[in-house]
Amino acid sequence: MQKGVTAKDVALFLMSQLTTSGATGYFVEYAGDVITSLSMEGRLTLCNLSIEMGARGGFVAPDEVTFNYIKGKEFAPKGDDWDKAVAYWKTLKSGDDAVFDKELTFDANDIEPRITYGTNPGMGIGITEQIPANAVQAKSPEQGFEKALNYMGFKAGECLLGKPIDYIFLGACTNGRIEDFRAFASIVKGRKKAENVIALLVPGSWAVDRQIREEGIDKVLEEAGFEIRQPGCSACLAMNDDKVPAGKYCVSTSNRNFEGRQGPGSRTILCSPLVAAAAAVTGVITDPRVFLL
Numbered sequence: 001m002q003k004g005v006t007a008k009d010v011a012l013f014l015m016s017q018l019t020t021s022g023a024t025g026y027f028v029e030y031a032g033d034v035i036t037s038l039s040m041e042g043r044l045t046l047c048n049l050s051i052e053m054g055a056r057g058g059f060v061a062p063d064e065v066t067f068n069y070i071k072g073k074e075f076a077p078k079g080d081d082w083d084k085a086v087a088y089w090k091t092l093k094s095g096d097d098a099v100f101d102k103e104l105t106f107d108a109n110d111i112e113p114r115i116t117y118g119t120n121p122g123m124g125i126g127i128t129e130q131i132p133a134n135a136v137q138a139k140s141p142e143q144g145f146e147k148a149l150n151y152m153g154f155k156a157g158e159c160l161l162g163k164p165i166d167y168i169f170l171g172a173c174t175n176g177r178i179e180d181f182r183a184f185a186s187i188v189k190g191r192k193k194a195e196n197v198i199a200l201l202v203p204g205s206w207a208v209d210r211q212i213r214e215e216g217i218d219k220v221l222e223e224a225g226f227e228i229r230q231p232g233c234s235a236c237l238a239m240n241d242d243k244v245p246a247g248k249y250c251v252s253t254s255n256r257n258f259e260g261r262q263g264p265g266s267r268t269i270l271c272s273p274l275v276a277a278a279a280a281v282t283g284v285i286t287d288p289r290v291f292l293l
Helices: 007-018 033-037 040-053 064-070 080-089 142-152 178-188 206-214 217-223 273-282
Strands: 027-030 057-060 114-116 124-126 167-170 198-201 249-252 267-270
Touching: 007 040, 007 114, 007 124, 027 040, 040 057, 040 064, 040 178, 064 080, 167 178, 167 273, 178 206, 178 217, 178 273, 206 217, 249 273
Parallel strands: 027 057, 167 198, 167 249, 249 267
Antiparallel strands: 114 124, 114 267
16 A cells, blocks of 8 residues: 555545445455555454445454454453464455455555545545546436535535645544554644644544553643543534534544534545544645655
């Protein structure tokens, strides 16, 4: 993968290629060099978004990355039971001669950090690209394409780099893991939150919240002007008071960008934690690669 490209970008790329119904009726197995190079948390993000392509589910065959992630966890098998479990888990993969209903191959070199411009997760572009000029390119019915652009306040042919934003949301079951907070902190460290941005940083669980504090990430975020909210769903689906007001733009690491998803009339731009961090410190949609050495 290119610099600055994450599992979230891979998922958004796949959704733009397959659309949000392209995997309907299927169960997706992700494989290939890019997939095996992902961390366990990256794989969880990718599999989490399978349903956004209409799939029944998604999985990655277990390997040493999987076993190392599980080993030592509170409820993991111990001793001889561990060895037996690993031996069994190694059998949970498709055979070399397996026949699939459909096979699709993509080149990761074609993927750059991604953002969405419409009102479903499949309406996405590379962060330096322009919004497609017509619905055919966008793989979206004409009426739905125009309606989505009107809702978002965007135009076909427009590049979104430099577009002012109002909110950023880091969290959800998609990107509320410790690796996501590490990635976000890697960009905001030594910088300050843009004054025009309201930031909602929400760990996916209390366990993640504890790890953030154990690693000192909370201090990095605090010095940059951010605060961590209580774990939960939060602004992913406008729970409690964590809502995005009508007409406001939210650069979000969540999984859905439907009309009103983050609050009535809210406008959601899906992205990775790196893109969210870049927007958080600049106040506009920004290519995170400018901050990556």
